[in-house]
Amino acid sequence: MVFSSLPFLFLFLPAVLLVSHILPFRFRNGFLLLANLVFYAYGEPVYVLIMIGSILVNYFCARIMDRAEGQSRRRGVLIVGIVLNLAALGVFKYAGLFVGTLKHIPALSGLPEVNIALPIGISFYTFQAVSYLIDVYWRDCPASDRFVSFACYISLFPQLIAGPIVRYKDVNDQLSHRVETPTLFNSGARLFVVGMAKKVLLANQFSQLWDLTSADPVAAGAAAAWCGAIAYTLQIYFDFSGYSDMARGLGRMLGFEFCINFNYPYISQSVTEFWRRWHISLSSWFRDYVYIPLGGNRCSKVRNCVNILVVWALTGFWHGAGWNFLFWGFYYGVLLLIEKLVLGKYIKRWPKALQWLYAMVIVVIGWVFFASPDLSSALAYLGVMFSGAPGDGTVVLLPWLGLAVIGAVAATPLGKTLWEKYRDRNWMPLAEGVLTLAALLLCVGSLVSDSYNPFLYFRF
Amino acid sequence: MKKWYSVLPMVVFLVFLAVMTALLLFGPKGDFSVNEKRVLAQAPDLSPSAILKGETQKELEDFTSDQVPGRDFFVGVNAYWTLATGRNGAQDIYHGRDGYLINSPKPYNEALLTDNLTRFDAFAAKTGLPADLIMVPTTGYLMEDKLPAAHGAYHDDQVYDLAAEKVQALRILDVRETLRAGAKEGQVCYRTDHHLTSYGNYLLAQAYQKAAGGEDLRQDYDDISVYDGFYGTTWSGSGYWLTKPDTVELWDSGAQVTVTLDDGAGQVKTAHSLFFPDHLEDLDKYPVFLDGNHALVTIENPSAPGGSVLVIRDSYAHCFATFLAEKYQKVTLVDLRYFRTPVSDLLAEHPADRLLVLYGVDNLLTDNNSAWLS
Numbered sequence: 001m002v003f004s005s006l007p008f009l010f011l012f013l014p015a016v017l018l019v020s021h022i023l024p025f026r027f028r029n030g031f032l033l034l035a036n037l038v039f040y041a042y043g044e045p046v047y048v049l050i051m052i053g054s055i056l057v058n059y060f061c062a063r064i065m066d067r068a069e070g071q072s073r074r075r076g077v078l079i080v081g082i083v084l085n086l087a088a089l090g091v092f093k094y095a096g097l098f099v100g101t102l103k104h105i106p107a108l109s110g111l112p113e114v115n116i117a118l119p120i121g122i123s124f125y126t127f128q129a130v131s132y133l134i135d136v137y138w139r140d141c142p143a144s145d146r147f148v149s150f151a152c153y154i155s156l157f158p159q160l161i162a163g164p165i166v167r168y169k170d171v172n173d174q175l176s177h178r179v180e181t182p183t184l185f186n187s188g189a190r191l192f193v194v195g196m197a198k199k200v201l202l203a204n205q206f207s208q209l210w211d212l213t214s215a216d217p218v219a220a221g222a223a224a225a226w227c228g229a230i231a232y233t234l235q236i237y238f239d240f241s242g243y244s245d246m247a248r249g250l251g252r253m254l255g256f257e258f259c260i261n262f263n264y265p266y267i268s269q270s271v272t273e274f275w276r277r278w279h280i281s282l283s284s285w286f287r288d289y290v291y292i293p294l295g296g297n298r299c300s301k302v303r304n305c306v307n308i309l310v311v312w313a314l315t316g317f318w319h320g321a322g323w324n325f326l327f328w329g330f331y332y333g334v335l336l337l338i339e340k341l342v343l344g345k346y347i348k349r350w351p352k353a354l355q356w357l358y359a360m361v362i363v364v365i366g367w368v369f370f371a372s373p374d375l376s377s378a379l380a381y382l383g384v385m386f387s388g389a390p391g392d393g394t395v396v397l398l399p400w401l402g403l404a405v406i407g408a409v410a411a412t413p414l415g416k417t418l419w420e421k422y423r424d425r426n427w428m429p430l431a432e433g434v435l436t437l438a439a440l441l442l443c444v445g446s447l448v449s450d451s452y453n454p455f456l457y458f459r460f
Numbered sequence: 461m462k463k464w465y466s467v468l469p470m471v472v473f474l475v476f477l478a479v480m481t482a483l484l485l486f487g488p489k490g491d492f493s494v495n496e497k498r499v500l501a502q503a504p505d506l507s508p509s510a511i512l513k514g515e516t517q518k519e520l521e522d523f524t525s526d527q528v529p530g531r532d533f534f535v536g537v538n539a540y541w542t543l544a545t546g547r548n549g550a551q552d553i554y555h556g557r558d559g560y561l562i563n564s565p566k567p568y569n570e571a572l573l574t575d576n577l578t579r580f581d582a583f584a585a586k587t588g589l590p591a592d593l594i595m596v597p598t599t600g601y602l603m604e605d606k607l608p609a610a611h612g613a614y615h616d617d618q619v620y621d622l623a624a625e626k627v628q629a630l631r632i633l634d635v636r637e638t639l640r641a642g643a644k645e646g647q648v649c650y651r652t653d654h655h656l657t658s659y660g661n662y663l664l665a666q667a668y669q670k671a672a673g674g675e676d677l678r679q680d681y682d683d684i685s686v687y688d689g690f691y692g693t694t695w696s697g698s699g700y701w702l703t704k705p706d707t708v709e710l711w712d713s714g715a716q717v718t719v720t721l722d723d724g725a726g727q728v729k730t731a732h733s734l735f736f737p738d739h740l741e742d743l744d745k746y747p748v749f750l751d752g753n754h755a756l757v758t759i760e761n762p763s764a765p766g767g768s769v770l771v772i773r774d775s776y777a778h779c780f781a782t783f784l785a786e787k788y789q790k791v792t793l794v795d796l797r798y799f800r801t802p803v804s805d806l807l808a809e810h811p812a813d814r815l816l817v818l819y820g821v822d823n824l825l826t827d828n829n830s831a832w833l834s
Contacts, residue, residue, distance in 0.1 A: 006524040007517075014481045017474075045512045186467035193473060205547075398610040402546030433468030440476050444528070445538035449551070449699065451525035 036155035047119035058129040066143035132168040141169035158250035162243040164261040164281035178255030188252025195245025203239035217384040221391015269355035483529035495696040500526040539699025553698040556606040585629035591815035593630040599649040653692020665783035683712040691743040713786040722756040734782040749778035755798035767813035796829040
């Protein structure tokens, strides 16, 4: 189930909000766990078993590690736990890619096809579980002795599908004690509606433009290809950050506080800054659990460079089982290295607008690698972008101008700045209420219209 | 400040969710969508096996989207929002000037068009009858000045050019200029529907009579009845609910006719009028002409001067045929989308003096039922 769908809005969410606020607190985690499983099983009736398996393995690994005597035993349990988690990810996410690639080697062409559908959210909950095991190993957080609470954490529906990647140590207290106030609920509802508007009114719309230009970039021409790539740039930001906002909003409505995942990444003035603002919970996960354990920057310069490249290759590969994602990660690894070693000190002297333009061009090009089905189509698309070729796509673009302006403004902190400036005014709740209603009406309008299918046969 | 006022977004959010959920679960359920002309989904099958197969989930999606309270209202909200943000035609229908709702151009599918044209032509050649082809241009092509500035290119000229190349047995009746000139005199296309108005069809039928060497249509119709409140299928598909309705005109020549409507499968209806006023009660009044879509329609008018004509057609002929009926003793209309017996058998049973193929340009580019001819 996705948040921006009618069954979620008008069946699942009202039921969960109603029951979870009526139940005495001691039953709430149990009820939430049930809701999480229903939420997950709705889309993946069988794969819910994998998630339950993951919950059991990680719960007991941490328990055993907690009781184990001696560092080497603890380390042994940790390694077993991590291997099991990564094995699940390897089988369900990457096996198809690896086997498919190996089949290109003539001697291995007889390997069977692997067609395993990706269980939704496995990348997110596996990373949460691994962070939990490592934190327990480092004694950064206690091993949970309450199975229901722990299961509730791993499967928590607001962040199950698209993050943020929440760490157990950050929500441990909230699992046993949550403060629910109208003010918190109010800010949650507001954040949820903002996120839904980003997803439905912006991301879903921009996707149509990218679909249009990527279907036949040569026919569209260079200008349209740039617009398509920019549309995808906006689409993925509003999609992902919209989803994170909805997750954080839902969390607050249920009494949880999750970390910020996006901090206006498209105002960045360098690639380094972009990655401090984009998908923060993932970058910090890799920083804490891969980069620093590898030695971080407290090692030789060469080793440090290798560490950076490894981390970014993995970051890319985490995003999807395709070589283009690995390439996309490397692309950023190399660019970050260049900024760190050479370019960084010069960039700072450039005019701000130029710094921003530099960062955005790199980001937009990066998304072409990310969005294309494979490397060769990404290169073909980029070829059109830099060819200067005219095309017939410009007529199609004109109608998108209005939405593009809305999207560009919405990607800056302007709205937030205005809100912070006027938040104490008397009229602010009224303005918020009106905007909430408008956003709800427009989002539901858009969702309903997706299903509005006049029966074509009768149109003759 | 009152407590509830300071948390107004929450209040709005919760009230909205509560009202929508309550109405969805406990409100009246619709069976049929008039605008979409389709049956609406009902509550899903909740059996465990259906849930495991994912069927329940699919049915639940359909149920919530089909039965969501205020469905048409929300479709309208989305249509006008999309329009306001500049994406006119995002749902394949343009919000044109002067209240014209115009279908966006269909993609130019040359292969399908060639198939359609060659099949019609081969059939015409096989019958050996004098045969004509009328391709009714799209509203977008005829009413270009009503289109928004940024619109796709209409392919009507390309269709005519390709037809000129592909057909031999059929004589192409080029009605583009006739209708464009006519549009300066009166309303040729409906604003809310993709068909031609009665006036447009009158021009078409007059042009046909001229080309076929038949008797001219009368200059004045004494009996024209006008009905307001016609919302056509372009309107239903658009969500632009605030568009003002069309009027539909019944031009009655007073001919004494017998109309037989046959849907195959033995269901035959007979009537003594070209018009079916029951449909004037509906929003979509176009089926008032010959009762809308039927596989086979015959119109007999024994006192007419002309002989008999077989028309292979789509719905553009519903209104057109009411003019033809005045001048031919027998008009047989075959709709290949529904007619499933060989047309040559039909022709053997009901011999005709002339053959006419009449299609809208859009349908020539999208419909492949001409395959039933061969």
